[in-house]
Amino acid sequence: MQCSDEPDESSDLVANSSGLCHAAPMTYDFAVGRTNPETFPLAAFQAAAQRAIARDHVLYTNYPGELGHEGLRKLMAARETEREGVAVAVDRIALTNGSMQAVTLVAEALIEHRDDIVITEAVTYPGTISTYRDFGIRMVGIPMDEQGMRPDALEAAITELTRNGKRPRFVYVEATYQNPTGTTMPRARRLEVLEVVKRHDLILVEDNCYGDVHYEGEKPPAFYALDDYPQQIYICSLSKIFAPGVRLGYFTAPPELFRRVLKKRHDAGSNTLAASIVHEYLAGGLWRHCDEQNVVLKHKRDLLFEMLSVHLDDLCVWSQPAGGLFLWLRFPDDVDRDRLATLSEQRGFRYGRGRNFHVGNEDVPYLRLAFGHVPDDAIREGVGVLAQCIREARTSNEPAKPASLFDPT
Ligand SMILES: Cc1ncc(COP(=O)(O)O)c(C=O)c1O
Numbered sequence: 276m277q278c279s280d281e282p283d284e285s286s287d288l289v290a291n292s293s294g295l296c297h298a299a300p301m302t303y304d305f306a307v308g309r310t311n312p313e314t315f316p317l318a319a320f321q322a323a324a325q326r327a328i329a330r331d332h333v334l335y336t337n338y339p340g341e342l343g344h345e346g347l348r349k350l351m352a353a354r355e356t357e358r359e360g361v362a363v364a365v366d367r368i369a370l371t372n373g374s375m376q377a378v379t380l381v382a383e384a385l386i387e388h389r390d391d392i393v394i395t396e397a398v399t400y401p402g403t404i405s406t407y408r409d410f411g412i413r414m415v416g417i418p419m420d421e422q423g424m425r426p427d428a429l430e431a432a433i434t435e436l437t438r439n440g441k442r443p444r445f446v447y448v449e450a451t452y453q454n455p456t457g458t459t460m461p462r463a464r465r466l467e468v469l470e471v472v473k474r475h476d477l478i479l480v481e482d483n484c485y486g487d488v489h490y491e492g493e494k495p496p497a498f499y500a501l502d503d504y505p506q507q508i509y510i511c512s513l514s515k516i517f518a519p520g521v522r523l524g525y526f527t528a529p530p531e532l533f534r535r536v537l538k539k540r541h542d543a544g545s546n547t548l549a550a551s552i553v554h555e556y557l558a559g560g561l562w563r564h565c566d567e568q569n570v571v572l573k574h575k576r577d578l579l580f581e582m583l584s585v586h587l588d589d590l591c592v593w594s595q596p597a598g599g600l601f602l603w604l605r606f607p608d609d610v611d612r613d614r615l616a617t618l619s620e621q622r623g624f625r626y627g628r629g630r631n632f633h634v635g636n637e638d639v640p641y642l643r644l645a646f647g648h649v650p651d652d653a654i655r656e657g658v659g660v661l662a663q664c665i666r667e668a669r670t671s672n673e674p675a676k677p678a679s680l681f682d683p684t
Contacts, residue, residue: 394417395414398456457601481499590607602644610669
């Protein structure tokens, strides 16, 4: 066997200072929401690249424009229409540099002043948090339960803010397989949330990044499919059903909002090469591709459930994601978060610390496990390592298992 002196994540061999190979301790990387390298469709994608380049190379000699590759937009319009049963116009889909660019453009288009207020779930995607912070946006986090953002708390927060002359600019929500909690908002609750938003005449921004990473049960409809309320923007991605490295996402909205967001775009469009190859590959069977990926992801999720039950059932509670790439784990309040971080780091276990997802940066007693790309062996072995770290980071011997994943307030 060969070894290199540059250890990387894919290698289980490293060179020591004498240049000899030795088995490196296994690492358990549950930190980042990536797709699964084991199931990347390499041969089919290579073949698609050949065909796409032959067909589209002349397109590459021009700028993509604000909407981007038409074939991929058609495919994404069909994806939406087939999932939601509502027609989505091809010329109202704009491809972006990952959905992260859509998150950014939308915020830029909708805010007017630093200190503007935006409503989000109490814990949400760190990319959104850092973008909003950078724009000077004040985030108001709405408490959640197993069904996502709570409409009663949303109503109370908006009423209170409006009473104080601080009308929020928009409500940003991840209703399906939420990052980081993995929760899904059922249809009835979506309708309640929409009612609140409509009553206050606010804009709703839905980020459906994980929408088709689906394992079981019903797929609740997107907000735009539930109601044609015109103040809605919908964001989606190819990162989680295909690969984040292609940097492709998109947004759609009714005409006025669509134009308003596009006005913030000055990048001449998103990468046509990537779009044409991904289009060529996925046009051969988008849903088949998703189904094939999801079967393996579900297996990983089930394995994670199993290992958590074996190692942490007496001490922790966790979410039951029906899709997506994340599980949200609550540990006892008496766990020293810094010590847990240090111990885990030393033992090669990486996770998302709770405070990174909290809009107020509160060091909440939670951690996020991203399981989609983690080899089965690392799930089997890693959860035991995490469990040991949590036990050692406790500061008392009191019985301490949290009663529920979310506190009723
Ligand atoms: C909720 C959410 N939105 C948007 C993104 C950005 O993803 P991308 O830019 O790769 O589409 C992520 C990435 O993890 C996410 O979790």
